Amino acid sequence: MNRDISLDILRGLMLIIMASDHFGEPVFQHLYEFSGYVSAAEGFVFLSGMLVALVYSRYYAAGGLVLEKRVWQRAGTIYFYHFFVLLAVFVFTVATKLSGAYWLSFANEMQAEPTRGLLSGLLLVYQPPMLDVLPMYVAFMLAAPFALRLMLQYQLIGVAMVLLGSGSFWLAAQYGWGREVLMLLPKFIMVRVGAFDFMAWQLVFVLGMVLGYLRFHHKHTGNVTWLRVTGGLWITSVTLAVALYLQRHGYIPSSLSPIAAWFQEYRHIARDNMAWLRLINFLAFVVVISGLISLHQRYNVFKLLALPGRWLAFLGQHSLQVFAYHLVVLYCYIPFRWGAWALTDNQKWVALVFFIASLSLPALWHKAYLQRKKQAKTQNLKPLCNATMPPVILV
Numbered sequence: 001m002n003r004d005i006s007l008d009i010l011r012g013l014m015l016i017i018m019a020s021d022h023f024g025e026p027v028f029q030h031l032y033e034f035s036g037y038v039s040a041a042e043g044f045v046f047l048s049g050m051l052v053a054l055v056y057s058r059y060y061a062a063g064g065l066v067l068e069k070r071v072w073q074r075a076g077t078i079y080f081y082h083f084f085v086l087l088a089v090f091v092f093t094v095a096t097k098l099s100g101a102y103w104l105s106f107a108n109e110m111q112a113e114p115t116r117g118l119l120s121g122l123l124l125v126y127q128p129p130m131l132d133v134l135p136m137y138v139a140f141m142l143a144a145p146f147a148l149r150l151m152l153q154y155q156l157i158g159v160a161m162v163l164l165g166s167g168s169f170w171l172a173a174q175y176g177w178g179r180e181v182l183m184l185l186p187k188f189i190m191v192r193v194g195a196f197d198f199m200a201w202q203l204v205f206v207l208g209m210v211l212g213y214l215r216f217h218h219k220h221t222g223n224v225t226w227l228r229v230t231g232g233l234w235i236t237s238v239t240l241a242v243a244l245y246l247q248r249h250g251y252i253p254s255s256l257s258p259i260a261a262w263f264q265e266y267r268h269i270a271r272d273n274m275a276w277l278r279l280i281n282f283l284a285f286v287v288v289i290s291g292l293i294s295l296h297q298r299y300n301v302f303k304l305l306a307l308p309g310r311w312l313a314f315l316g317q318h319s320l321q322v323f324a325y326h327l328v329v330l331y332c333y334i335p336f337r338w339g340a341w342a343l344t345d346n347q348k349w350v351a352l353v354f355f356i357a358s359l360s361l362p363a364l365w366h367k368a369y370l371q372r373k374k375q376a377k378t379q380n381l382k383p384l385c386n387a388t389m390p391p392v393i394l395v
Contacts, residue, residue: 004054005309005313006293007047007050007051007054007316008312008313008314008316008317009309009312009313009316010043010047010289010316011044011047011051011315011316011319012311012312012313012314012315012316012319013040013043013312013316014040014041014043014044014047015040015044015315015316015319015322015323015326015359016312016315016356016359017031017039017040018040018041018044018323018326019326019330019355019356019359020352020356021039021040022130022326022327022330023330023333023348023352023355024337025337025345025348026345026348026349027349027352033248035241035245035285036241036244036245036247036248036281036285037244037248037269037277037278037281037282038278038281038282038285039271041133041195041196042204042274042278042282043282043285044133044319045133045136045137045140045201045204045205045208046204046205046207046208046282046286047208048137048140048205048208049140049144049204049205049206049207049208049209049212050208050209050211050212050215051208051212052071052141052144052148052208052209052212053148053151053208053209053210053211053212053213053215053216054212054215054216056070056071056074056144056145056148057148057152057212057213057216057217058216060148060149060152060153067145067148067149067152068145068149071141071144071145071148072141072142072145074141075138075141075142077320078134078137078138078141078320079134079138081134081320081321081323081324082124082131082134082135082138082324083122084324085131085134085324085327085328086118086121086122086131087118088328088331089105089106089107089110089128089131089327089328089331090107090110090114090117090118090121092105092331092332092334093105093107093110093111093114093117094114096111097111097114101335102339102340103334103335103338103339103341104334105128105331105334106128106129106130106331106334107128107129107131109126109128109190109192110126110128113190116188116190117190120189120190120191123189124138124139125182125185125189125190125191125192125193126189126190126191126192127192127193127194128192128194129194130327130330130331131194131327132193132194132195132196133196133323134323134324136196136198136201139198139202140198140202140205143202144205144209147162147165147166147206147209148209148213150162151209151210151213152213155217159210159213159214162206162209162210163206163210166202166203166206166207167203169199169200169202169203170199170200170202170203170274172199173197173199173200173273173274174200174273174275174276176273177199178197178198178199178200178273179193179197181199195271195272196272197272197273197274200272200273200274201274203274203279204274204279204282207283228294229287229290229291229294233287234287234288234291237283237284237285237287237288237291238284238288240280240281240284241281241284241285241288244277244281244284247260247263247264263277311360314360314363315359315360315363317363318362318363318366318367321362321363321365321366322359322362322363324362325359325361325362326355326359329355329358333351333355336351
């Protein structure tokens, strides 16, 4: 498949923002939700859904269950990385407990009950801080083929069915149904689902899938003009994004009007269940970024950013490996955040630079691994290509 490098660049950018947010002080307070009621997590989940549709829709034509097998293989790969990260966190947490260290692991429940925490983490229902994205992604990938097949088979009717079902789950999450479902699990299972309600956040993933499917479908039919962002829609989205940015950072005080105070209530901007105002803010940003990409494609306005863009695209192409790596590193960084071994703020800025630069390491490793795998496959095929045909005996 011809890669859309803009999507890789955006994924790389989301990785950098999430890694910086997770790094904590002194950058967190300046970066987190800087653009309004939007975080990098929404963008990462949305782009993941979009790429699922773009990459795996082509397997529909193969017939059978090829589509499902391909997507579920990817789900298995994501689960493997989740297992690797969870095991690393388990080792760090147990070592912290046995050594009597002054610091505490982020995984407080696992530190109190290590075995129960590890087993519950393998079931994806115990998610220590920062370890809540990959389990959610596994669940989305397991369900993705059903939505993708509906859209590929029934086209616009299928899209409507998928959006209706996804919107219903999101609405149920606004009343806490997602958390209540998890409470039905047996009591011996440790439940902690982190910062994201899977029943609400699936809508962000599905919206990405829908856009990815529409791009795939209309690219193959030759009609992509209606997917472009119009000037009026872009200006409206920019205005909305700016207004919510001003509200998020207190430039529109709640005392100004009852309406402003109502909009600032947490139930409208909640992150865990993707409240309606946060969702609108994110969709406005999708339109704004889409417009900027179209502008660059026409006038090359981001030409000077080509070098960092290539680096971001490189990270985005190996996003799973980069994401898993940064989680392990940041758990090991805990002793240096607070307490006797804590770095000063100036030292933390230097550490942040080295940490962000080190994100290239897992990407380089994975690139080398893929190249070795490709070479091994090519070498295994060479004897077949060089084999001589047996003599033909005419009777």
